Amino acid sequence: MLYIQNRELVVPGQLIAEGGYNVREGAYREGKQVYASVVGLADLRGQDIRIIPLQGRYIPKPGDVVIGVVVDSYYSGWILDMNSPYMGNLFVSDLLRRKVDLVREDISQYLGMGDVVVANVKDVDERMRVQLEAGEPGMGRVKGGKLVEVSPAKVPRVIGRKGSMLNTLQDVGECRLRVGQNGRIMIWGKNPRMINAVVEALLMIEREAHISGLTDRVHLMLEKIKSEGGE
Amino acid sequence: MKKPEKLIVNGERLDGRAPDELRPLKIEAGILERADGSAYVELGANKVLAAVYGPREMHPRHRQQPDTAVLRCRYNMAPFSVDERKRPGPDRRSVEISKVTREALESVLFLELYPRSVIDVFIEVLQADAGTRTAGINAAAVALADAGVPMRDMVSSVAVGKIDDTIVLDLTKDEDQWGTTDMPIAMVPRKKLITLLQMDGHFTKEEFEQALDLAFKACEQIYGMQRQALREKYAIKQEE
Numbered sequence: 001m002l003y004i005q006n007r008e009l010v011v012p013g014q015l016i017a018e019g020g021y022n023v024r025e026g027a028y029r030e031g032k033q034v035y036a037s038v039v040g041l042a043d044l045r046g047q048d049i050r051i052i053p054l055q056g057r058y059i060p061k062p063g064d065v066v067i068g069v070v071v072d073s074y075y076s077g078w079i080l081d082m083n084s085p086y087m088g089n090l091f092v093s094d095l096l097r098r099k100v101d102l103v104r105e106d107i108s109q110y111l112g113m114g115d116v117v118v119a120n121v122k123d124v125d126e127r128m129r130v131q132l133e134a135g136e137p138g139m140g141r142v143k144g145g146k147l148v149e150v151s152p153a154k155v156p157r158v159i160g161r162k163g164s165m166l167n168t169l170q171d172v173g174e175c176r177l178r179v180g181q182n183g184r185i186m187i188w189g190k191n192p193r194m195i196n197a198v199v200e201a202l203l204m205i206e207r208e209a210h211i212s213g214l215t216d217r218v219h220l221m222l223e224k225i226k227s228e229g230g231e
Numbered sequence: 232m233k234k235p236e237k238l239i240v241n242g243e244r245l246d247g248r249a250p251d252e253l254r255p256l257k258i259e260a261g262i263l264e265r266a267d268g269s270a271y272v273e274l275g276a277n278k279v280l281a282a283v284y285g286p287r288e289m290h291p292r293h294r295q296q297p298d299t300a301v302l303r304c305r306y307n308m309a310p311f312s313v314d315e316r317k318r319p320g321p322d323r324r325s326v327e328i329s330k331v332t333r334e335a336l337e338s339v340l341f342l343e344l345y346p347r348s349v350i351d352v353f354i355e356v357l358q359a360d361a362g363t364r365t366a367g368i369n370a371a372a373v374a375l376a377d378a379g380v381p382m383r384d385m386v387s388s389v390a391v392g393k394i395d396d397t398i399v400l401d402l403t404k405d406e407d408q409w410g411t412t413d414m415p416i417a418m419v420p421r422k423k424l425i426t427l428l429q430m431d432g433h434f435t436k437e438e439f440e441q442a443l444d445l446a447f448k449a450c451e452q453i454y455g456m457q458r459q460a461l462r463e464k465y466a467i468k469q470e471e
Contacts, residue, residue: 037381128346212467
């Protein structure tokens with residue numbers, strides 16, 4: 001038995017449902033009852049109950065694509081800041097996808113301090129030590145582009161339903177975007193003015209995520225800047 | 232102010248409230264830009280600000296707990312929050328209040344989700360008129376929820392006491408000073424679990440039960456306002 005509607009705003013401690021539901025993140029079970037544990041929108045899908053949080057830090061989980069910044073290196077890899085309470089660990093072999101002879105090879109040629117890296121979260125253990133990998137095509141060190149940071153809770157809005165917002169940004173903004181689950185977004189494009197327009201659009205998404213009709217407004221704004229033309 | 236003859240005249244308190252009436256309460260969520268979560272509470276003449284940072288990496292590292300997050304609370308009174316300037320910095324009173332506040336909040340948080348990290352709660356009293364620790368806890372609970380920290384429930388808090396042999400709710404500074412008993416209480420409203428209970432003065436068993444009853448009802452009311460404050464901040468607005 002459900003006590004709320006789909007997409008309804010819930011606050012911690014609010015009763016959501018009673019009975020045999022699958023409780024996902026943002027909710028918890030107490031006996032038969034299911035309660036919300038964060039402020040967010042209820043996402044009810046069949047037997048699954050999930051609360052989409054509206055606030056909060058990025059907590060790494062396996063399978064996420066993140067954008068990290070190299071803050072330290074050690075004998076066989078690097079430590080990446082992921083805009084999270086936890087640092088990420090990237091071994092050379094998980095970057096190059098081959099065996100690396102550390103005696104012969106100097107790994108500093110692959111990544112240096114301050115480099116931006118697109119990586120995949122390979123594993124997170126119970127002590128929240130994070131293993132990253134960046135061997136897939138399109139991953140690894142980022143060359144050029146612009147990095148923007150938004151709240152990790154707003155990432156679903158940046159992507160939009162079935163990627164609608166992301167498509168708008170890329171098509172109208174004439175840019176290519178890479179969105180990390182940790183709220184970092186890379187933008188590549190030819191036209192600096194449109195890149196700045198997309199940055200503005202992203203900041204607008206973050207600011208106005210709670211006001212409906214967002215995709216249309218972003219579309220309008222980008223079209224307007226585009227039509228103004230110029231250099 | 233000199234001690235008044237009577238603290239309750241014709242069933243009315245010095246500020247015109249009934250014995251079981253709260254002071255006007257205002258709660259606002261998410262008012263600080265830089266904090267992960269924040270709240271501002273006004274309870275009568277009390278003005279309290281709470282800010283939450285985290286979960287974030289714990290420094291110093293040796294205080295990290297490998298299996299859980301750590302909650303750190305700081306209750307601090309501004310030098311200008313009271314009539315006579317308060318010497319800034321932590322003193323015996325604020326260290327104690329910080330500790331009991333932490334313990335009042337700790338049990339509702341899912342700290343085990345964030346091993347090795349820390350959640351910082353700062354409570355700043357801008358203006359004090361008795362009951363600042365309860366106002367601080369109310370603000371901190373809203374700020375924690377605003378920061379997106381998973382919690383079992385909110386924590387609501389209120390003080391009860393005895394003045395002129397009457398059990399009253401939410402004492403003001405004058406009532407606290409001239410009254411006989413002051414008892415701050417914090418609780419998890421849904422399950423009626425008490426997470427803070429202190430007492431200055433004394434109650435008989437019957438009085439204590441009556442006072443507790445009063446506090447339960449008031450916390451229910453505060454709980455509603457805390458939830459309302461969060462709803463107001465996060466409600467989906469229609470396009471203007």
